[in-house]
Amino acid sequence: MVREKVTVSTRTLQWKCVESKADNKRLYYGRFILSPLMKGQADTIGIAMRRALLGEIEGTCITRAKSEKIPHEYSTLVGIQESVHDILMNLKEIVLRSNLYGTCDASICVRGPGYVTAQDIILPPYVEVVDNTQHIASLTEPIELHIGLQIERSRGYLIKTPNNNFQGGSYPIDAVFMPVRNANHSIHSYGNGNDKQEILFLEIWTNGSLTPKEALHEASRNLIDLFIPFLHTEEENLHLADNQHMVPLPPFTFHDNLDKLRKNTKKIALKSIFIDQSELPPRIYNYLKRSNIYTLLDLLNNSQEDLMKIEHFRINDVKQILGILEKHFSIDLPKKSKMGFESLAQLIDSESG
Helix, strand or coil: CEECCCCCCCCCCEEEEEEEEEEECCEEEEEEEEEEEECCHHHHHHHHHHHHHHHCCCEEEEEEEECCCCCCCCCECCCECCEHHHHHHHHHCCCEEECCCCEEEEEEEEECCEEEEHHHEECCCCEEECCCCCEEEEECCCCEEEEEEEEEEECCEECCCHHHCCCCCEEECCEECCCEEEEEEEEEEECCHHHCEEEEEEEEEECCCCCHHHHHHHHHHHHHHHHHHHHCHHHHHCCCCCCCCCCCCCCCCHHHHHHHHHHCCCCCCHHHCEHHHCCCCHHHHHHHHHCCCCEHHHHHCCCHHHHHCCCCCCHHHHHHHHHHHHHHHCCCCCCCCCCCHHHHHHHHHHHHC
8 A cells, every 4th residue: 555645736736646555456446636726626627537437438348258058048057066147247247458449259268177267268469357366167077168258348338138148159248348446536625715725536446457547547538538629719610690400510620630730830739639530540549549649749759660669559550650640741750760849840831831
């Protein structure tokens, strides 16, 4: 456990982790503070952050099990102590961590007697088990257990429906994709009268696939992405009088920002253009995001060599990024040396001039 004395800043808004501990591999806890805040701001931020922590962060779960030898979900198999239903419930509890986008396949192939645990799951390289000791089944006889698995990365809940329970030996599993188990916020007020200020305390519990600090960062990024469209300046040109019922909002696209940036680099900062607004494939976007590359400025501060160091990144991924930068910005990432903001601005000015 790590504890730190809480100190409150009286100048700029700051956040700090004041407590961090891991009860076990599947239960992490973190406590954070944000201060100083004006009266009412702590509750505004706390409510939004709690909802983002619980509902806006993606997680990875087993969503389907497949076996041709299983007649139905509530059957029992000779040589296996647990019923099929119990095995499905155990698979539901397996905690996974991944860079997955969408779904992928995995499998279990074990011969008894013995215990089947999470470490027996054969996974692709971009998916890993958080706790290898999680129990799945007990084989009491020398039989073979073969189960195909479907793994999915998403957010929120996935509840199986009666219509798709049994499809050719395939059994859906209820999934809870939320890596944050719980999140609370509390407020401490200090000062008097008009000088009254607040400290926001955030408590976060995770299932081990993310640390509380990682969850806080991810939730903050997702909240920012949700609010970005409201910063779109073209909304000022809407004529509501022409159509009081329908408001055709112009799309907030990566290309619009690039065109504006090429005309006037001082008007729009590179750090305000987020890579999730580009036409990058979701797979590349997820890898960049996990490498803390969120904006065009972050991307341009990396060379081609830097990008190739990203785990699971391929040369074709770099070529796609270069193609987008060349097509819409007429620039290229350096192979080794990094290009800073000033160099980029000079390059754009020379082109627009």
